[in-house]
Amino acid sequence: xxxxxxxxILIAKPGLDSHDRGAKIVARALRDAGMEVIYxxxxxxxxxxxxxxxxxxxxxxxxxxxxxxxxxLFPRIMELVxxxxxxxxMVFAGGIIPEEDIPEMKKLGIKEIFGPGTxxxxxxxxxxxxxxxxx
Amino acid sequence: MTKIEEIVQGxxxxxxxxxARAITIIENNTAETxxxxxxxxxxxxxxxxxxxxxxxxxxxxxLIEKIIRKYRQKGKTVGxxxxxxxxxxxxxxxxxxxxxxxxxxxxxGVFIRSMATRNYMGGIxxxxxxxxxxxxxxxxxxxxxxxxxxxxxxxxxxxxxQTIVVICAPGLGDEIQxxxxxxxEIADIFVVNKADRENADKALMxxxxxxxxxxxxxxxxxxxxxxxxxxxxxVLQLVEKIEEHKHFLEKELERKRSREKAEAELTEAIKEKVxxxxxxxxxxxxxxxxxLQKILEKEMDPASAAEKLLNERFRKQV
Numbered sequence: 001x002x003x004x005x006x007x008x009i010l011i012a013k014p015g016l017d018s019h020d021r022g023a024k025i026v027a028r029a030l031r032d033a034g035m036e037v038i039y040x041x042x043x044x045x046x047x048x049x050x051x052x053x054x055x056x057x058x059x060x061x062x063x064x065x066x067x068x069x070x071x072x073l074f075p076r077i078m079e080l081v082x083x084x085x086x087x088x089x090m091v092f093a094g095g096i097i098p099e100e101d102i103p104e105m106k107k108l109g110i111k112e113i114f115g116p117g118t119x120x121x122x123x124x125x126x127x128x129x130x131x132x133x134x135x
Numbered sequence: 136m137t138k139i140e141e142i143v144q145g146x147x148x149x150x151x152x153x154x155a156r157a158i159t160i161i162e163n164n165t166a167e168t169x170x171x172x173x174x175x176x177x178x179x180x181x182x183x184x185x186x187x188x189x190x191x192x193x194x195x196x197x198l199i200e201k202i203i204r205k206y207r208q209k210g211k212t213v214g215x216x217x218x219x220x221x222x223x224x225x226x227x228x229x230x231x232x233x234x235x236x237x238x239x240x241x242x243x244g245v246f247i248r249s250m251a252t253r254n255y256m257g258g259i260x261x262x263x264x265x266x267x268x269x270x271x272x273x274x275x276x277x278x279x280x281x282x283x284x285x286x287x288x289x290x291x292x293x294x295x296x297q298t299i300v301v302i303c304a305p306g307l308g309d310e311i312q313x314x315x316x317x318x319x320e321i322a323d324i325f326v327v328n329k330a331d332r333e334n335a336d337k338a339l340m341x342x343x344x345x346x347x348x349x350x351x352x353x354x355x356x357x358x359x360x361x362x363x364x365x366x367x368x369x370v371l372q373l374v375e376k377i378e379e380h381k382h383f384l385e386k387e388l389e390r391k392r393s394r395e396k397a398e399a400e401l402t403e404a405i406k407e408k409v410x411x412x413x414x415x416x417x418x419x420x421x422x423x424x425x426x427l428q429k430i431l432e433k434e435m436d437p438a439s440a441a442e443k444l445l446n447e448r449f450r451k452q453v
Contacts (some may be wrong), residue, residue, distance in 0.1 A: 005163050006226075006253070031227035036251045041234035051240045052233065055247055057155035085152060 007035040007131060009060040012049040013042050014073040023064035026094065029120035030062075030127065046073055050080040053089060059131055062123075063093040063110075070097050070105065078108040088132045094118065139167050143174040146273050151246065157269045158248055162262040172265050178272035182214070183381050185277065186296030188258060188318070191284040193304040194328040196235035198364040198373075199279055203239055205374045206277050212244040214270030217281040218259050221251040228252075232281060246270060258282035258289025267295055290317045298380045300373070302326045303342070305334040319349055322357050323380050326373060330361035355383050417444060 011027045013020050020042050027037045038056050040048070053061050061081075065073065074093065081089060094114040097105065102113050111130055114123055136144070142160070145153025160171050185202075187195050196217065203213045217232035228251035239245045248266065255261040259282055270278045280296055282289045292299055301322035306329070325346065327339050342359055350356045358376060362369035417423040426444055429435040435443075 006251075008159075027229060031222070031229045032225050034226040036221075036228045036230060036249075038230045038233065038249050040237050040240075041231075044237065045241075048237055048240050052237075054152055055155055055240065056249055057159045 005134075007060070007127070008038065008056060008058045009035050009062060009127065010038045010040070010049070010053050010056060010058045011062045011064065012040055012044050012052070013064050014044050014046060014049055014077060015065060015067045015069045016043060017064075017066045018042070019066075020064070022066075022095065023062075026062060026064070026120060026123055029124055033124045033128070035127070046076040046080055049077060050084055050086065053081075053086060054084050058089060059134075060127055061089055061091045062127075063091065063095075065093065065095040065097070068096065070095075071101060074105055074110060075108055078110065081109070088134060090127075090130050090132050092123075092126065092130075094123070139171050139174070143171065146175060146269055147178060149273050151243075154246060154269055154273050155248070158250075158262070158266045161265045161269065162250065162253070162260070164262070168265075172268065175268055175272045179268045180271065182267075182271040182275050182278045183298070183377075184267055184271075184296045185279045185377060186282065186292035186299040187279060187302065188282040188289045188292055188299065188321075189284065189302030189304075189326075189328075190307055192307055193284070193302045194364045195281050195284060195302055196232045198302060198326070198328055198362060198370070199281055200236045200239065201364055201367050201370040202279065202374060202377075203236070203245060204367075205370055207242065207244060211276040212274065213246075214267075214273070214275035214278045215245070215247040215281065216250055216263055216266050216270070216278070217247065218250045218252060218263060218283050220283050221253050223254055226253075246273075246275065252283060255291075257291025258284075259291050259295060264295050290321055293321050297384055298323050298377050300324045300326055300377070302328050303338065304329040305332050305338045319345060322346075323355065324373070324376050325357055325359040326362055327359065328362050328364055330369065331363040331366070335361060354387070355380065413445075413448070417448070422447075 009030055011023050013023050027039050031037045038058065040052055063077065078091065081091065091110050092112045093105065093110050097113055097115065105113055112126055142153045142157050146157050157171060160168055187199055189195055199215065206213050219228055219230045219232060221228045230249035230251060232249055233240065233247060236247055240247060250260045250263060250266065252260045259280065263280060267278050267280060280292065282292050299321050301318050325342055327335055327342065329335065339359060339361065346357055346359065360369055360373050360376060362373055414423065422444060426435065426440040430437055430440055
């Protein structure tokens with residue numbers, strides 16, 4: 001029955017960013033690739049993001065951040081992901097994240113980080129290739 | 136315990152992850168779906184289900200957020216299914232109804248689920264009806280279904296909801312145009328949202344004129360309310376109207392049940408009287424004893440004996 005499963009993905013913007021153009025473009029590309037994209041708008045707390053992912057039963061969470069607060073927000077988000085048992089959800093991120101922070105972010109369990117200029121096809125392909133299997 | 140049994144148990148215990156999983160199983164329509172619905176069904180029927188429909192941009196999501204808050208103040212728990220369209224070209228969907236309700240996502244008394252139509256027609260998804268059952272079984276007092284928002288022929292909602300609220304707003308074009316094709320008939324409550332804008336009163340009057348024709352022969356007269364969802368104005372009155380309609384439905388149901396009960400009692404009473412009088416006659420005529428003997432001697436079975444007796448008797452009378 002795997003063929004009937006639709007990929008559900010949450011695109012979320014944690015923290016105090018004031019624009020979401022990038023997140024919306026990624027959301028649009030994923031939608032056009034046939035996925036169901038849940039978009040929740042700007043200024044989300046880690047609690048809101050993870051609770052939304054739980055209620056929407058998504059396969060993937062995509063985080064977009066520009067503010068530089070990823071070192072505070074991402075650990076909290078990943079902690080909540082584990083706490084709520086969303087262990088079969090894949091998390092990736094994009095936005096303005098300095099090169100030197102990337103290893104630390106990946107250690108938290110964030111699968112990949114996409115910087116500015118990444119073609120949307122790269123992200124779409126990455127998501128397709130890393131959809132977690134469900135039992 | 137199988138996986139499905141575990142999920143059902145979780146739903147009944149109010150576990151949010153189980154609720155989410157159950158809805159996914161319903162949406163994906165797998166081999167397990169029917170089993171899941173069957174296990175959940177006996178626990179449904181307690182929630183009041185509200186359908187919110189109307190054209191895009193009329194303020195459905197914003198109004199729903201305000202309605203939820205009012206119900207939360209009353210101590211009620213709320214479930215929401217917000218439906219958005221699937222692209223017929225790519226199969227993808229952009230589900231954005233939560234944007235207006237995001238503050239409620241961490242409220243443990245509220246469960247919101249976005250749902251794509253997956254190309255089902257009529258303003259909801261094929262899975263909507265059964266997803267509502269999951270929220271009902273988990274004990275939500277109020278369940279709100281937000282339709283796609285095309286504003287036309289979104290009449291599938293009547294198969295799902297008990298109280299249907301049709302929303303329109305001034306300035307979206309011709310208000311009447313936006314609510315044609317069945318929307319007028321399905322409304323239990325009409326709302327002119329964005330009532331703080333100019334032309335709101337004109338929209339109200341236009342709808343009023345049309346509703347008067349519809350309301351003539353109906354027991355429930357569809358009211359029109361004005362709201363301004365952004366400020367919350369009129370929302371309390373709307374919730375009160377929804378409650379009023381709920382009581383109306385309960386009374387109707389009670390009336391229907393009383394009628395059914397009386398009907399059953401009358402039928403039973405007639406049956407008994409008729410049977411008694413026929414049996415008495417048959418005994419008097421000796422027919423009863425005659426056939427009783429035949430049954431005792433295994434010449435006849437009771438059902439055939441009864442049929443023969445009644446056939447003879449009523450042919451004689453005709």
